[in-house]
Amino acid sequence: xxxxxxxxxxxxxxxxxxxxxxxxxxxxxxxxxxxxxxxxxxxxxxxxxxxxxxxxxxxxxxxxxxxxxxxxxxxxxxxxxxxxxxxxxxxxxxxxxxxxxxxxxxxxxxxxxxxxxxxxxxxxxxxxxxxxxxxxxxxxxxxxxxxxxxxxxxxxxxxxxxxxxxxxxxxxxxxxxxxxxxxxxxxxxxxxxxxxxxxxxxxxxxxxxxxxxxxxxxxxxxxxxxxxxxxxxxxxxxxxxxxxxxxxxxxxxxxxxxxxxxxxxxxxxxxxxxxxxxxxxxxxxxxxxxxxxxxxxxxxxxxxxxxxxxxxxxxxxxxxxxxxxxxxxxxxxxxxxxxxxxxxxxxxxxxxxxxxxxxxxxxxxxxxxxxxxxxxxxxxxxxxxxxxxxxxxxxxxxxxxxxxxxxxxxxxxxxxxxxxxxxxxxxxxxxxxxxxxxxxxxxxxxxxxxxxxxxxxxxxxxxxxxxxxxxx
Amino acid sequence: xxxxxxxxxxxxxxxxxxxxxxxxxxxxxxxxxxxxxxxxxxxxxxxxxxxxxxxxxxxxxxxxxxxxxxxxxxxxxxxxxxxxxxxxxxxxxxxxxxxxxxxxxxxxxxxxxxxxxxxxxxxxxxxxxxxxxxxxxxxxxxxxxxxxxxxxxxxxxxxxxxxxxxxxxxxxxxxxxxxxxxxxxxxxxxxxxxxxxxxxxxxxxxxxxxxxxxxxxxxxxxxxxxxxxxxxxxxxxxxxxxxxxxxxxxxxxxxxxxxxxxxxxxxxxxxxxxxxxxxxxxxxxxxxxxxxxxxxxxxxxxxxxxxxxxxxxxxxxxxxxxxxxxxxxxx
Numbered sequence: 001x002x003x004x005x006x007x008x009x010x011x012x013x014x015x016x017x018x019x020x021x022x023x024x025x026x027x028x029x030x031x032x033x034x035x036x037x038x039x040x041x042x043x044x045x046x047x048x049x050x051x052x053x054x055x056x057x058x059x060x061x062x063x064x065x066x067x068x069x070x071x072x073x074x075x076x077x078x079x080x081x082x083x084x085x086x087x088x089x090x091x092x093x094x095x096x097x098x099x100x101x102x103x104x105x106x107x108x109x110x111x112x113x114x115x116x117x118x119x120x121x122x123x124x125x126x127x128x129x130x131x132x133x134x135x136x137x138x139x140x141x142x143x144x145x146x147x148x149x150x151x152x153x154x155x156x157x158x159x160x161x162x163x164x165x166x167x168x169x170x171x172x173x174x175x176x177x178x179x180x181x182x183x184x185x186x187x188x189x190x191x192x193x194x195x196x197x198x199x200x201x202x203x204x205x206x207x208x209x210x211x212x213x214x215x216x217x218x219x220x221x222x223x224x225x226x227x228x229x230x231x232x233x234x235x236x237x238x239x240x241x242x243x244x245x246x247x248x249x250x251x252x253x254x255x256x257x258x259x260x261x262x263x264x265x266x267x268x269x270x271x272x273x274x275x276x277x278x279x280x281x282x283x284x285x286x287x288x289x290x291x292x293x294x295x296x297x298x299x300x301x302x303x304x305x306x307x308x309x310x311x312x313x314x315x316x317x318x319x320x321x322x323x324x325x326x327x328x329x330x331x332x333x334x335x336x337x338x339x340x341x342x343x344x345x346x347x348x349x350x351x352x353x354x355x356x357x358x359x360x361x362x363x364x365x366x367x368x369x370x371x372x373x374x375x376x377x378x379x380x381x382x383x384x385x386x387x388x389x390x391x392x393x394x395x396x397x398x399x400x401x402x403x404x405x406x407x408x409x410x411x412x413x414x415x416x417x418x419x420x421x422x423x424x425x426x427x428x429x430x431x432x433x434x435x436x437x438x439x440x441x442x443x444x445x446x447x448x449x450x451x452x453x454x455x456x457x458x459x460x461x462x463x464x465x466x467x468x469x470x471x472x
Numbered sequence: 473x474x475x476x477x478x479x480x481x482x483x484x485x486x487x488x489x490x491x492x493x494x495x496x497x498x499x500x501x502x503x504x505x506x507x508x509x510x511x512x513x514x515x516x517x518x519x520x521x522x523x524x525x526x527x528x529x530x531x532x533x534x535x536x537x538x539x540x541x542x543x544x545x546x547x548x549x550x551x552x553x554x555x556x557x558x559x560x561x562x563x564x565x566x567x568x569x570x571x572x573x574x575x576x577x578x579x580x581x582x583x584x585x586x587x588x589x590x591x592x593x594x595x596x597x598x599x600x601x602x603x604x605x606x607x608x609x610x611x612x613x614x615x616x617x618x619x620x621x622x623x624x625x626x627x628x629x630x631x632x633x634x635x636x637x638x639x640x641x642x643x644x645x646x647x648x649x650x651x652x653x654x655x656x657x658x659x660x661x662x663x664x665x666x667x668x669x670x671x672x673x674x675x676x677x678x679x680x681x682x683x684x685x686x687x688x689x690x691x692x693x694x695x696x697x698x699x700x701x702x703x704x705x706x707x708x709x710x711x712x713x714x715x716x717x718x719x720x721x722x723x724x725x726x727x728x729x730x731x732x733x734x735x736x737x738x739x740x741x742x743x744x745x746x747x748x749x750x751x752x753x754x755x756x757x758x759x760x761x762x763x764x765x766x767x768x769x770x771x772x773x774x775x776x777x778x779x780x781x782x783x784x785x786x787x788x789x790x791x792x793x794x795x796x797x798x799x800x801x802x803x
Contacts, residue, residue, distance in 0.1 A: 127595065127596065153586050153594070153595065155584075155595035155596075155706075156595075156706075212566040212569065212570065214569075214573075264785065267785070269785060271565070271566070272510070272512060272565055272566075273784050273785065273788065275512065275565075275566055275569060276512075276717070276780060276781070276784040277780075277781040277784050277785060279514065279714065279777075279780065279781075280714075280776075280777045280778065280779070280780035280781030280782075280784065281777065281781055282777070283711060283714055283773055283774075283776065283777030283780070284773070284774045284775075284776075284777030284778045284781070285777075286773070286777075287770040287771070287773035287774045287777070288770075288774050290767075290770045290773075291767045291770045291771065291774070401710075405570075405573070405574045405577060408570045408574065409574070412567070412570065441585060441586070441587035443581070443584075443585045443586060443587070444581060444582065444585050444587065446581065447578055447581060447582070450574045450575075450577065450578050451578070453570070453571060453574055454555070454556075454559055454571055454574075454575070455559075457559035457560055457563065457567060457571065458558065458559040461559070461562070461563050461567070
């Protein structure tokens with residue numbers, strides 16, 4: 001048992017109240033500055049290295065629209081908008097040499113032929129509502145086309161991906177209102193579990209340190225990007241690749257804590273300052289990923305297209321089913337860790353009352369470091385599952401930020417800082433998001449999840465399982 | 473090689489251009505929120521969006537006169553402040569941050585949704601709301617020469633109007649923060665409980681501050697939409713809020729002129745470094761061959777993010793601020 005080694009300068013803030021700058025503050029700490037900058041350099045350098053390796057192997061340079069999307073300057077130059085997609089037949093095999101045409105108001109606007117990987121790209125002159133059509137005569141015999149013509153709103157600064165569907169119509173798909181509801185419910189539970197996996201870390205970090213970490217979404221993205229790199233660049237099958245990536249995610253979490261947050265806590269930085277730092281870190285990391293990884297979505301090498309299986313009225317692909325099973329297993333594991341192990345007990349103690357935990361001999365710093373590593377690993381897993389089951393097996397540089405707001409919604413709904421509350425909240429948000437497609441158009445599907453955030457704060461700000469003391 | 477003359481021309485044009493005005497107004501609003509009251513509004517771009525769309529929709533879709541459209545836009549800013557403030561202002565500071573950032577994303581998603589194309593113009597955005605503004609332009613010559621810079625007549629008009637609005641907002645801020653009302657705001661920033669113990673209705677003051685700063689943000693959206701005659705949803709994306717924060721922190725939060733100076737300086741630095749990177753990465757023999765010219769747009773976001781974090785830790789008062797007048801070091 002190690003003696004309590006809480007640093008003297010660290011400000012106790014277990015009640016979670018914001019008291020800006022109450023802590024003692026050294027006038028200027030060049031050593032800390034050097035450390036922070038050093039860490040950033042290492043981080044940037046490491047990412048850049050892996051990036052050049054990526055560029056050498058597979059990654060094509062970032063697309064023009066990715067850059068114009070990133071450019072906030074109002075004046076943007078565009079010479080056409082790129083549209084792309086990947087053709088895979090009903091068995092998931094890539095289709096090469098298929099001609100795709102684009103039409104605007106009946107006039108041809110572009111044509112492309114798919115490569116050996118099934119990927120195709122074409123450029124249309126301006127934004128608008130285009131009709132994309134497969135030339136069925138160029139398809140290999142035996143291909144079952146389900147939807148060979150699709151209308152898509154092409155816009156500048158967005159990812160314009162066009163999907164054609166192959167295979168047979170799923171029997172359960174059109175089975176009336178209740179079957180639809182059931183299908184969306186199961187899909188919502190799947191999505192909620194994925195959000196939950198990613199959000200447990202966010203919630204635990206908040207519980208133990210009081211930090212609202214806006215950079216958590218970027219941990220999700222980076223986790224998925226690392227897994228993609230190991231999978232596609234390194235040629236490792238996705239499951240071992242994900243496990244390796246989770247280790248990297250844990251290291252990233254540790255680097256976060258050791259390089260930035262522990263130092264900030266020791267300087268007595270207020271929670272507001274920490275929050276702004278996390279936002280700055282989040283932006284920096286997101287656009288670093290854009291520079292290195294590129295702005296287009298990239299597919300994993302495995303589990304890209306799968307047929308849907310019917311389980312009674314419910315229809316699921318194997319990867320969706322695996323996502324559900326993996327999430328449940330991991331979440332039960334986390335719950336057991338929290339309840340049964342010493343470190344779990346210590347985590348709960350620190351979360352409950354940091355000073356008391358420290359004075360009863362718990363090494364608070366070590367517990368927080370463990371929480372960060374756990375959070376990083378789970379964020380990575382969440383990222384891979386999110387990419388697999390929600391983004392049709394692709395990784396995108398903005399995916400984490402999109403998930404971040406839903407994670408916050410779930411975590412606040414359940415009660416900030418409570419691990420089980422976070423899970424319940426995320427499940428509700430996931431189900432709500434999927435069920436909302438019954439009434440909302442598809443591009444507004446995340447709306448319900450975010451709106452619940454505002455509604456819950458009006459009626460029960462502490463969340464479902466939270467205690468009043470936390471809300472300040 | 474690098475054409476420094478062109479860099480400076482770019483920089484000085486941007487120094488007074490619509491973007492600098494836009495960020496100055498956003499940052500002025502954030503200064504009321506963050507600098508004086510200690511509210512963490514991370515969805516300021518959402519206020520600009522409702523301002524611009526409130527004006528654009530009422531003028532373009534319903535044929536309202538421009539002055540009414542502007543008033544509607546400002547009223548939308550107040551309405552958004554109420555919607556966001558009521559659930560969050562009684563809670564810990566970070567709830568407001570989460571909710572505002574989520575709300576700005578919700579608003580952007582709604583305005584760009586294809587289902588709303590008839591109302592908001594979807595991803596295409598709105599046009600035809602600025603005719604009255606262009607018609608009122610007194611600068612009828614095609615170009616004007618000001619201090620060696622050539623400015624188009626319509627641009628000069630929007631610059632004059634824009635900086636007038638900024639000037640009025642600065643004046644209002646200056647008057648307010650010297651008033652008893654402003655002193656209560658600072659008291660809330662320093663110690664909310666103490667302000668409450670003195671019998672002040674902290675919630676009401678916070679709400680007023682949120683609404684006032686929100687109206688400044690809405691004006692930013694309105695002025696920018698009129699100046700550029702364009703209104704597209706994806707312009708109003710979350711990173712713009714961070715830009716405004718960077719401008720505010722650069723100039724010094726809690727100073728009357730901080731946001732204006734900060735926005736000009738920030739946009740000057742950003743456009744000069746952007747132009748420099750574009751020159752340095754383009755051409756036959758680029759100065760920086762390891763950077764792709766397509767990455768320039770993203771690089772500046774990285775720099776802004778790192779800058780925001782480092783400033784917050786090492787110099788929270790900004791470049792010109794006084795250390796005493798800053799949230800987080802107030803006593």
